[in-house]
Amino acid sequence: MSILLEFPTWMHSLFLLCFGLLVGSFGNVLIHRLPQEDPEERDVVRKGSHCPACKTPIKPWHNVPLFGWLWLRGRCAACGWRIPFRYPLVEGLTGLLFAASPWLFPIGTLIWFKGLLAGFALIVLFFTDFTEFMLPDAIQLPLIALGLLLTLPQMIWPDAFRPIRGAGDLFLNVELWHNGLQPAPGWHLYGAPVTWREALAGAVLGYGVPAGMNAIYRALRKTDGIGMGDFKMLAWLGAFWGWQAMLGILFLSTVPMILLGVPFALLKSARDPQREGSVWEGLGQHMLPWGCGMAAVTPLVIFFGPGLWEAYMGLLGGR
Numbered sequence: 072m073s074i075l076l077e078f079p080t081w082m083h084s085l086f087l088l089c090f091g092l093l094v095g096s097f098g099n100v101l102i103h104r105l106p107q108e109d110p111e112e113r114d115v116v117r118k119g120s121h122c123p124a125c126k127t128p129i130k131p132w133h134n135v136p137l138f139g140w141l142w143l144r145g146r147c148a149a150c151g152w153r154i155p156f157r158y159p160l161v162e163g164l165t166g167l168l169f170a171a172s173p174w175l176f177p178i179g180t181l182i183w184f185k186g187l188l189a190g191f192a193l194i195v196l197f198f199t200d201f202t203e204f205m206l207p208d209a210i211q212l213p214l215i216a217l218g219l220l221l222t223l224p225q226m227i228w229p230d231a232f233r234p235i236r237g238a239g240d241l242f243l244n245v246e247l248w249h250n251g252l253q254p255a256p257g258w259h260l261y262g263a264p265v266t267w268r269e270a271l272a273g274a275v276l277g278y279g280v281p282a283g284m285n286a287i288y289r290a291l292r293k294t295d296g297i298g299m300g301d302f303k304m305l306a307w308l309g310a311f312w313g314w315q316a317m318l319g320i321l322f323l324s325t326v327p328m329i330l331l332g333v334p335f336a337l338l339k340s341a342r343d344p345q346r347e348g349s350v351w352e353g354l355g356q357h358m359l360p361w362g363c364g365m366a367a368v369t370p371l372v373i374f375f376g377p378g379l380w381e382a383y384m385g386l387l388g389g390r
């Protein structure tokens with residue numbers, strides 16, 4: 072294991088790129104199948120890859136990430152169905168995430184694992200929310216539990232943390248944890264790792280704050296403004312990164328939601344033939360994909376949150 076860890080970063084990166092492309096391919100399966108209503112259609116493990124349009128099984132060499140899509144020029148080999156650009160996009164993004172990971176976090180550490188897992192989940196959730204307005208429980212509920220569980224090692228081995236300088240040196244201050252056998256599950260970005268209290272508060276507030284906002288919205292508009300999936304998304308992000316980051320994600324994600332989401336929903340409302348009343352009254356019926364907004368701002372908060380917060384307080388404080 073330690074020999075593997077001593078390979079140069081670019082070699083880790085190259086290996087992880089290939090692995091990430093395959094994981095991205097699985098991401099497409101999750102995005103397509105998890106929002107389905109029929110439980111049999113939701114099976115992401117046993118069912119082989121098939122064309123969603125004509126159900127023809129996909130040949131293994133057509134299923135190679137990115138290259139299969141390029142080779143087929145974006146069309147199903149059997150029926151000519153246009154394969155959405157989302158497929159190579161998800162594969163490419165996941166490949167990039169994996170390839171970038173050893174440059175951002177020391178490979179093999181727990182913060183690296185957390186970053187990869189959260190990053191992949193955010194890619195999948197961005198696209199289920201974008202295409203189906205849905206954030207599947209099958210992904211989000213286990214992540215809430217996992218975020219809390221990942222705070223356990225520091226409680227079991229409290230003396231095992233020692234601070235090291237991470238890659239980049241600019242914003243990372245990673246805690247590396249050594250269990251006596253290997254330098255592994257390590258930690259955190261800024262100072263102390265996320266404690267179980269911060270993770271628990273993140274999960275509870277992450278669910279509670281938007282639930283409260285929704286209760287107010289419902290009292291005013293008589294309709295749900297925020298979906299339940301959005302609460303759960305904030306809950307697992309809170310469990311992973313602590314309540315401070317969760318609040319940052321909540322507030323920062325409202326900016327793209329207001330700038331992009333409201334005009335988008337107004338446009339859909341204006342075009343809706345079944346709309347009753349004014350365009351503004353139709354706004355509530357057109358859900359905003361808030362999960363997309365949260366997914367987009369999360370990396371900003373994770374990497375630059377404290378800096379952004381200080382800059383914001385500096386602006387408020389004036390001089």
Ligand SMILES: [Zn+2]
Nearest residue numbers: 122125147150
């Ligand atoms: Zn087909």
